[in-house]
Amino acid sequence: xxNSRPLSLSGILIILxxxxxxxxxxxxxxxxxxxxxQPQWIILVILYWIIVIPHRISIGIxxxxxxxxxxxxxxxxxxxxxxxxxxxFLAQRLHRQIRMFxxxxxxxxxxxLVIIYQALLLWIQGTLGQIGNNIxxxxxxxxxSMLLWPWVAMLLRHCQRHFRIY
Amino acid sequence: MFTRGPQIGLRLIFLVILSIFLMVLDQREHYLTPLRxxxxxxxxxxxxxxxxxxxxxxxLLDNLSSRETLLAENTSLKAKQLLLQAQLQKLIALENENxxxxxxxxxxxxxxxxxxxxxxxxxxxxxxxxSELVLDKGRKAGVYIGQPVLDANGVMGQIIQVGPLxxxxxxxxxxxxxxxVQDTRNGVRGIVVGQGQMAKLLxxxxxxxxxxxxGDLLVTSGLGEHYPAGYPVGVVTQVQHDTGAxxxxxxxxxxxxxxxxxPILLIWPPAMLDIDxxxxxxxxxxxxxxxxGKSKE
Numbered sequence: 363x364x365n366s367r368p369l370s371l372s373g374i375l376i377i378l379x380x381x382x383x384x385x386x387x388x389x390x391x392x393x394x395x396x397x398x399x400q401p402q403w404i405i406l407v408i409l410y411w412i413i414v415i416p417h418r419i420s421i422g423i424x425x426x427x428x429x430x431x432x433x434x435x436x437x438x439x440x441x442x443x444x445x446x447x448x449x450x451f452l453a454q455r456l457h458r459q460i461r462m463f464x465x466x467x468x469x470x471x472x473x474x475l476v477i478i479y480q481a482l483l484l485w486i487q488g489t490l491g492q493i494g495n496n497i498x499x500x501x502x503x504x505x506x507s508m509l510l511w512p513w514v515a516m517l518l519r520h521c522q523r524h525f526r527i528y
Numbered sequence: 529m530f531t532r533g534p535q536i537g538l539r540l541i542f543l544v545i546l547s548i549f550l551m552v553l554d555q556r557e558h559y560l561t562p563l564r565x566x567x568x569x570x571x572x573x574x575x576x577x578x579x580x581x582x583x584x585x586x587x588l589l590d591n592l593s594s595r596e597t598l599l600a601e602n603t604s605l606k607a608k609q610l611l612l613q614a615q616l617q618k619l620i621a622l623e624n625e626n627x628x629x630x631x632x633x634x635x636x637x638x639x640x641x642x643x644x645x646x647x648x649x650x651x652x653x654x655x656x657x658x659s660e661l662v663l664d665k666g667r668k669a670g671v672y673i674g675q676p677v678l679d680a681n682g683v684m685g686q687i688i689q690v691g692p693l694x695x696x697x698x699x700x701x702x703x704x705x706x707x708x709v710q711d712t713r714n715g716v717r718g719i720v721v722g723q724g725q726m727a728k729l730l731x732x733x734x735x736x737x738x739x740x741x742x743g744d745l746l747v748t749s750g751l752g753e754h755y756p757a758g759y760p761v762g763v764v765t766q767v768q769h770d771t772g773a774x775x776x777x778x779x780x781x782x783x784x785x786x787x788x789x790x791p792i793l794l795i796w797p798p799a800m801l802d803i804d805x806x807x808x809x810x811x812x813x814x815x816x817x818x819x820x821g822k823s824k825e
Contacts, residue, residue, distance in 0.1 A: 386578050391652035394726065394787070421536065425543045433567040434574070435653055436660045436689065436696050439560055440550035447547070451540040490555065 369418060373527040377419070380407050380518060381427060389434050398499055401507040402476055404431065405449065406514045409472060412453040413460050414522060424450035438490065445482040449475055465512045473508035480504060568691035575651045575662055575694065582789075643796040645669060647677075649789050650694055659702040659724060661685075663792060666693040671794060674754060678793045682760040682783030683707060683748060687794075699786050700761065701726050709761050710749040714739055717749055720761055720780055726787045729762055731778040740778055742767055756797060 369377075384403040392400065404427065411419040428443030435442065452475060453460070460471050480500050521527075554560045647669075651662040665671050667690050675687040677697050685705060689696040700707050705722040709731070716738055718731045734740060744764040750757025762780035769776055 382574070385574055389575065389578055389651050391578070391582070391649070391789070421539060421543060425547070428547075429567065430571055433564065433571050434651075436658065436662075438551045439554045439564060439567075440547035443550070444544055444547035447540060447543045451536060454536060486551070 369527065370525075372525050376521055376525050376527060377411060380411075380521070384408075385427075385430065385434065388431070399502050399506050401510045402479070402503055405446075405476055405479060406472070406507055406511060407518070408446070408450065409453050409475065410515055410518045412450055413457045414519075415527065416454050416457045419450075421447045421450040421454060438486075441483065441486050444486065445479050448482060449479045452478065465515065468515065469508045469511040472511045473504050476504040476507045477501060564689070565691055568689075568694065572691065572693050579650050579664075645794045645796075647695075647792045647794050649792065659699040659705075659722065659726065659786070660688075661697040661699065661792075663687075663695050663697055663794075664693070665794060666691045666695050668692060669794075670796070671695045676755045676795050678759060678795060679784045679790060680793075681785060682762070683755060684784045684786060684792060686754065697792075699726075700782060700784075701729060701786055707755060707761055708749045708751040709746040711740060712745045712747055713741070716740060717751070718746075720746065727781060729780040729782055731764070731780055732775070734776050734778055735774070736769055736771075736776050738776070740764060740767060740776065745783075746780060756795060 381404070384407040387403040388400075408419070408424055408427065412424070425443045425447040428441075428446035429439065431437075431442040431446070432439050456471070460468055463471065480503070484497065484500060550560065554564075645665065647663040647665040649661055650664045653660040653662075663671075663677075671687055671690050673687055673690055677684045677686060683700060685697050685699040685702070687695050688698045698705055699722070700720065701722040701724065703722055703724045707720045708717070709720050710717045716734070718734050718740075720729050721732050723730055731740070731746070742764055746761045746764065748755040748757055748759045748761055760783040762782045764778060765781045766779040767776060768778075
């Protein structure tokens, strides 16, 4: 089952570009209310690749992406890295089930995973005393992530089939 | 595939411990500044990349704007410039008068020519809990940690992290920010702290009997030796006297436009420039300034 051949250059490039686009989308300067409802792009992309090619995208890569997020957001080094590698671990454990789900059910599991990720982040920020007033709306971005999952997944699946990333 | 299970678990534990270790190091002491600076330099291209389309659209709009709108803008700008020039003349007169009065009082002039540079916004913190901006000037431009930052209307915040090409600005609206201020009407001192909201700051620890009214302008007091004195911070919008509480609840609207994309001023205090320059030069500088003042008279 496991494809042990190394990934083709175009495959690596596609994965890197998709992660880069997600990073760019997640630091786009937008009005505050849009930021609040903005989906967690980087999580959608990482989840997709982990679920589809778990033997390639390890939790180590998720951790490094998290560290980059920390630098981009200006948060403590390790904050997003911790949350993202726990998320990647859960996804890697559950990837066989999630892969079998229909898209809608997949979207729901994405919702649960994003909530777990955000709860972890809030927990860390709460311990550091950095929580503001708009914490009540943190689940909104999990909701929009769930709603966007089918489209992101279809787009990435198209790229994956086209460039034969397995 | 099944043999990988425990391996992944071990790796997770290792990474979690590593993250916690990093966070503790980053929180307690600033051991990680070199690492953070390296990573900042690594992600700076991404931030420039994000900014590129925004700049592109702006230049496109500038190029596409029709002749009529340009003409209209031109006339309005000319009128505005005239107005500003008139105000500037008043300011120069006032500054001269101020200098003379200070000379009479034999105290050192506080309003000296400060060194100023203009920076632009590169990125905004997308975490709704953190009010920070990334600016396009870094260590190469001489930006330093703790540097005060203003915009055309008032105090914006201070620099908290400096990379080679970028720097990070903590807005006064952030939860971690506090600015020593005084009331322009009566000189009441206080501290303005952020709430994590762009449009609302709080003036804390003001007892119920102290005279602060709606519409009062608060300016920096310069007491923290951080922000230069006399720059507007905000206007009091709401004062709630609560008999049960020890302190008055005072809400403030910041003067600076914290959530607009516009040029930002970085300020270097004159003291820092004086340290670099030999004393003789600074003496001649003040002498020449004096002469200029006289020639204007």
